[in-house]
Amino acid sequence: IRFGDFGGQYVPEALHACLRELERGFDEAVVDPKFWEDFRSLYSYIGRPSSLHKAVRLSEHIGGAQIWLKREDLNHTGSHKLNNALAQALLAKRLKKTEVIAETGAGQHGVATATACAKFGLGCTVFMGAEDVRRQALNVFRMRILGAKVVAVTNGTKTLRDATSEAFRFWVSHLKTTYYIVGSAIGPHPYPTLVRTFQSIIGQETKEQFAALNDGKLPDAVVACVGGGSNSSGMFSPFEKDLSVKLLGVEAGGDGIDSDYHSATLTAGRPGVFHGVRTFVLQDKEGQVHDTHSVSAGLDYPGVGPELAFWKASGRATFVAATDAQALQGFKLLSQLEGVIPALETSHAIHGACELAKTMKPDQHVIINVSGRGDKDVQSVAEVLPRL
Numbered sequence: 135i136r137f138g139d140f141g142g143q144y145v146p147e148a149l150h151a152c153l154r155e156l157e158r159g160f161d162e163a164v165v166d167p168k169f170w171e172d173f174r175s176l177y178s179y180i181g182r183p184s185s186l187h188k189a190v191r192l193s194e195h196i197g198g199a200q201i202w203l204k205r206e207d208l209n210h211t212g213s214h215k216l217n218n219a220l221a222q223a224l225l226a227k228r229l230k231k232t233e234v235i236a237e238t239g240a241g242q243h244g245v246a247t248a249t250a251c252a253k254f255g256l257g258c259t260v261f262m263g264a265e266d267v268r269r270q271a272l273n274v275f276r277m278r279i280l281g282a283k284v285v286a287v288t289n290g291t292k293t294l295r296d297a298t299s300e301a302f303r304f305w306v307s308h309l310k311t312t313y314y315i316v317g318s319a320i321g322p323h324p325y326p327t328l329v330r331t332f333q334s335i336i337g338q339e340t341k342e343q344f345a346a347l348n349d350g351k352l353p354d355a356v357v358a359c360v361g362g363g364s365n366s367s368g369m370f371s372p373f374e375k376d377l378s379v380k381l382l383g384v385e386a387g388g389d390g391i392d393s394d395y396h397s398a399t400l401t402a403g404r405p406g407v408f409h410g411v412r413t414f415v416l417q418d419k420e421g422q423v424h425d426t427h428s429v430s431a432g433l434d435y436p437g438v439g440p441e442l443a444f445w446k447a448s449g450r451a452t453f454v455a456a457t458d459a460q461a462l463q464g465f466k467l468l469s470q471l472e473g474v475i476p477a478l479e480t481s482h483a484i485h486g487a488c489e490l491a492k493t494m495k496p497d498q499h500v501i502i503n504v505s506g507r508g509d510k511d512v513q514s515v516a517e518v519l520p521r522l
């Protein structure tokens with residue numbers, strides 16, 4: 135349960151039993167061919183494999199390495215989140231749970247969970263910060279249409295961290311019937327391992343697709359945005375042992391990492407315990423967790439997955455921050471050069487990948503994980519688009 139110095143289960147006694155039940159359920163499922171058969175039978179529903187193709191005009195515009203797109207935005211519900219939500223819903227059924235709860239920020243995980251529950255006939259309650267309910271209204275509407283109950287959380291900063299705390303509080307008093315589908319590679323063991331395992335279908339497919347298109351070769355770099363760390367760890371994990379492949383995570387630099395308004399946990403945070411796990415946390419010198427900011431709700435989180443903290447500490451992965459303005463540039467570039475409107479979260483990875491590609495040669499290859507599509511963000515971007 136350890137990723138170097140990171141990971142573990144720093145939770146109240148009340149949660150030990152259900153985490154043990156979850157760990158047992160997960161350990162049995164991952165070695166059960168039936169579980170993976172059930173998961174693979176959902177590929178046509180998700181739209182897997184998601185496509186991998188070159189971004190020709192973006193590559194020409196940048197003038198460095200060839201840039202490729204892994205299209206997780208084309209999955210059903212519009213992001214990578216459904217991979218994890220469906221797999222955990224299968225687990226919930228194996229554990230005979232009838233109710234599901236989830237936290238959400240950008241609302242993509244909430245929509246994915248509501249979708250999985252509609253498909254499997256499970257009750258669904260999603261906890262969402264009131265500020266996120268406002269700025270991701272489209273997704274709140276979708277969750278409700280899908281039959282989920284959305285609880286607007288009004289304490290604290292009214293964003294993801296408060297929704298996650300509220301979801302844990304609810305779960306403790308509903309353990310018998312309820313399964314908590316955690317949306318990112320965060321939280322106490324086994325969640326970071328479980329979520330990374332279910333999302334690693336992304337990196338597995340990418341490796342196979344790229345090799346098939348490039349005489350069996352590996353890419354030179356893979357890039358993903360980092361909120362809690364699920365799409366990044368899912369893309370990175372299958373390449374972890376391929377040391378020739380650079381792993382680049384791009385965090386939310388907000389107004390700049392020397393400002394108080396960002397969510398660049400690995401770039402500007404330090405080791406600590408948060409939401410039940412030892413990882414990197416944005417915190418002041420007394421250990422008070424910072425309020426965070428990002429133009430993208432999905433990256434607006436002061437914690438991060440412990441496996442990413444380990445990859446940072448071991449140097450296996452590199453992490454940079456893209457500011458709100460740089461993310462908006464990435465949003466515009468992919469939209470206007472490739473006809474793909476990305477989620478604001480993904481837009482951070484686009485900026486980071488373009489900066490990296492500029493430093494590389496035309497015979498090298500960089501793959502961007504397009505984690506989600508931008509429908510949910512067009513309203514907030516429309517306001518600033520004239521100035522872009």
Ligand SMILES: Cc1ncc(COP(=O)(O)O)c(/C=N/[C@H](C(=O)O)[C@@H](O)C(C)C)c1O
Binds near residue numbers: 317318366431
């Ligand atoms: C399109 C898109 N891309 C990236 C992310 C960042 O989440 P990770 O992949 O788990 O780092 C997100 C995160 N979205 C979550 C959500 O929709 O609820 C997020 O807000 C939390 C679960 C962390 C996202 O929606």
